[in-house]
Amino acid sequence: MLNYSTSEENYIKAIFHLQKDGTVTTNELSAELQTRPASVTDMMKKLKTKKLVHYKAYRGFRLTAEGTRVALLIIRRHRLWEFFLAEKLKFNWDEVHEVAEDLEHVGSKKLIDKLDEFLDFPRFDPHGDPIPDSNGKIENTRQVCLTDVPINKPGVVGHVSDQSSEMLELLGHKKIGIGTRLEVKKKFSFDQSMEIKVRQQPPTHISWELAKNIFVKYEN
Amino acid sequence: MLNYSTSEENYIKAIFHLQKDGTVTTNELSAELQTRPASVTDMMKKLKTKKLVHYKAYRGFRLTAEGTRVALLIIRRHRLWEFFLAEKLKFNWDEVHEVAEDLEHVGSKKLIDKLDEFLDFPRFDPHGDPIPDSNGKIENTRQVCLTDVPINKPGVVGHVSDQSSEMLELLGHKKIGIGTRLEVKKKFSFDQSMEIKVRQQPPTHISWELAKNIFVKYEN
DNA sequence: AAAATTTTTTAGGTTTGTCTAAAAATAATT
């Protein structure tokens, strides 16, 4: 189990996030990381010798299998800390990312695995992104907040972020749970409430507060 | 609120720990931090320009008031994380220090204050050392585990690390609580149990398991 | 396909924090 510097980890993570569509370019990375292109080239040479990226001058880069493995471990740390910050320390949803940027580089595997256990093995971070398990396995379908799902696109509930009994009562009443297949039929801009349709149920109306806590996966 | 590098913080913390008896020397610091004396001199020059240490060439160094303030904030972070690791993540007593060495440099004041609140404002870390509050105020008397208190040295109970109702029941029965003045009369090596004396009570016998959870302060 | 533009890389610096080896200051010994 090798150990990488904070900078190396930041580059690896950024490549992982950017490479969804093919190879990543020097300028893309330099924009993402707020550094100069020349610095990116320097680092890519280094990561190449460490066999973490595929890289040929002027041709962009992609993570190797090993680079991907490392990226997933960093993302695991990041998202577990985010979950901890939101769930236990009561940080706001939108404040956790920045703090987790620092915590994610504290590396001991034992620490992270114990944190995971303490948090009861959460599968999604506060933004609905999946948390890789201790082997780096990650759910490949991204979860999207119901407020961001396009009209008439069927999805399956994968995660609800608030687990309060009040909310669960409401969800039970609406016959919505993890695995429920549903579709957004109409959104009302007045209060951002929406009408949704669950199979074999009549259409029903839910508030923005509730939708905010429901995450669905769908094929794209 | 200025921000210091991990190296700077490690030097500041080390000086704080070493300076209990007068000024700290270059060799003492280099031994503590596992670096070469020349590196210490370099850093002391830097910390001097930042007004964190008093320093005259060849004459050793001491923290300034500001340096002490910074040291206490670092120690606060360190000990809160230690407490978290032991109490919440169930790390062993002797494993927490190393991990906290990394976490202590993650600096956001908000994070640390929220962690403090989450932990319910603990006053002592798992080793019985006091945790500075968010203003850097620290209890000046060190707490020592009852198992480490010398025979016949009177001390006052300052802290019990296990708060289970089972243990509190036992303590209540023995008339021991925070603030109780007591003295270890005899230690039995067979099972490490001990006979103790509480004022206005007959001598009583307690197990090693119980003693392990009682921390006392005493003058030295 | 040549010229112009954009992207990427190279070449050479800077800062932080470390190092070694040698010099200077202090302390200990005779």
Place this chain on the structure above:
DNA sequence: AATTATTTTTAGACAAACCTAAAAAATTTT
């Protein structure tokens, strides 16, 4: 008090990670 030993500092280097400015390669436009 002079010599010896120890401690500390200076001088000069090095690696990591960044930078600027110029050169080279790739891409786009004409």
